[in-house]
Amino acid sequence: MRVLICGGGVIGVAIAYHLSLRGAEAVVIERTGIANAASGKSGGFLALDWCDGSRLSELARRSFALHAELAAVVPDGGYRRLTTFGGFSGSGGRKAGSWISERIAIERKLGSTETTAQIDPAGFTRGLMRAAEAHGASLRQGAVTGLIRDGGRVTGAIVDGERLDGDAVVIAMGPWSILAAAWLPLPAVYGLKGHSVVYRTGDAVPPEALFLEVGEPGGGVASPEVFPRPDGTTYVCAISSDSPLPVDPAEVAPDPGAIDRLTAIAARISPVLSGAPLIAAQACFRPVTEDGLPLIGAVPGLRGAFVATGHSVWGMLNAPATGEAMAGLILDGDSREVDLAPFDPGRLRPFDAARFRTE
Ligand SMILES: Cc1cc2nc3c(=O)[nH]c(=O)nc-3n(C[C@H](O)[C@H](O)[C@H](O)COP(=O)(O)OP(=O)(O)OC[C@H]3O[C@@H](n4cnc5c(N)ncnc54)[C@H](O)[C@@H]3O)c2cc1C
Structure with a gap:
């Protein structure tokens, strides 16, 4: 069976990895490059139980376990267990560790090495693609601009004007999955922009993730997340915006002033960050749906058409179990490990493609 997967996040x-493990031919079609969007610019933070009490719990717990197994499959994926703390700028609370500014109070422990972990998102995603390729998957560089239909069945995709045939097609283009609403009855997917910076911090920062509330120099309160990585870098993200999603993923760029704000916030968090070389300053869009749950399943009313997107702030965490479940759904007609019913694309009304504004 040949499955075309639109989107290399x-x-x-x-999905390509799990399909290829099961002997199917997976072809990933990617417009810019593997992990060039949110999947290479996110925090890469993983939590066992932070989705408990929501409909994501089973997917998250299964994914957390799979990430631990995948550490051996993707040795350069930066997998590591972490301790995680929450805090705020101001006095009170427990004294911060020596690398954190004395103006930050650590309020509580949010996770232990049993419950929180991390990956390097770009290293993990590209390494998993290499692992999929080792099992027979392939990458086709190009933009998907339409699908091929034969009656009630999807039989391929149009890639840079050329026809590519497949037995099934999966839309996994993150926020750009909204483009597929012009080709299929798909619910809306929106892009919510976030900014991040990466510093070279060497061994000055221990494996402690931080979720903070920090007063900004110009007023207001930001909610930065700080993730030191095993490669001697430290990632800081904050500052969401509702800037429009460009049609070409290569055109995503930080909002004016956002990186200056973010580096000022980072300097408030730690003198290590204010003195460290900045090696990346970037923005990306997380894919969100109308009810906050991902779309994972078959597209209603058509054979051979599937979607997997809308993972919002937990896409890095929930990718492994999503891939495993989608492989089961496509090859066996069902997912054994995770109940996909809460994520059925048919629960939301299709987006009206006449509302597109792409200028
Ligand atoms: C600032 C920030 C921090 C985050 N931190 C975390 C975190 O700590 N933990 C966590 O679990 N999640 C985190 N997330 C969320 C996570 O990054 C996303 O949920 C996840 O990356 C989405 O993956 P995706 O594969 O659906 O989409 P994407 O990574 O956006 O991939 C979609 C791909 O489709 C391609 N594409 C687009 N159009 C076309 C086309 N026409 N043809 C072919 N290809 C196309 C794009 O080039 C892109 O590579 C964060 C997100 C942001 C923004």
Whole structure:
């Protein structure tokens, strides 16, 4: 069976990996490059139980376990267990560790090495694609601009004007999955922009993730997340915006002033960050749906058409179990490990493609 997967972010790659493990031919079609969007610019933070009490719990717990197994499959994926703390700028609370500014109070422990972990998102996604390729998957560089239909069945995709045939097609283009609403009855997927910076911090920062509330120099309160990585870098993200999603993923760029704000916030968090070389300053869009749950399943009313997107702030975490479940759904007609019913694309009304504004 030949499956075309539109989108080479962590979700498309995880689907390709699990399909190829099961002997199917997976072809990932990617417009810019594997992990060039959110899947290469996110925090890469993983939590066992932070989705408990929501409909994501089973997917998250299964994914957390799969990430631990995948550490051996993707040795350069930066997998590591972490301790995680929450805090705020101001006095009170427990004294911060020596690398954190004395103006930050650590309020509580949010996770232990049993419950929180991390990956390097770009290293993990690209490494998982290499693992999929070792099992027979392939990458086709190009933009998907339409699908091929034969009656009630999807039989391929149009890639840079050329026809590519397949037995099934999966839409996994992150926020750009909204483009597929012009080709299929798909619910809306929106892009919510976030900014991040990466510093070279060497061994000055221990494996402690931080979720903070920090007063900004110009007023207001930001909610930065700080993830030191095993490669001697430290990632800081904050500052969401509702800037429009460009049609070409290569055109995503930080909002004016956002990186200056973010580096000022980072300097408030730690003198290590204010003195460290900045090695990346970037923005990306997380894919969100109308009810906050991902779309994972078959597209209603058509054979051979599937979607996996809308993972919002938990796409890196939930990719492995999404890939495993999608492989089961496509090859066996059902997912054994995770109940996909809460993520059925048919629960939301299709987006009206006449509302597109692409200028
Ligand atoms: C600032 C920030 C921090 C985050 N931190 C975390 C975190 O710590 N933990 C966590 O679990 N999640 C985190 N997330 C969320 C996570 O990054 C996303 O949920 C995840 O990356 C989505 O993956 P995806 O594969 O669905 O989409 P994407 O990574 O956006 O991939 C979609 C791909 O489709 C391609 N594409 C687009 N159009 C076309 C086309 N026409 N043809 C072919 N290909 C196309 C794009 O080039 C892109 O590579 C964060 C997100 C942001 C923004």
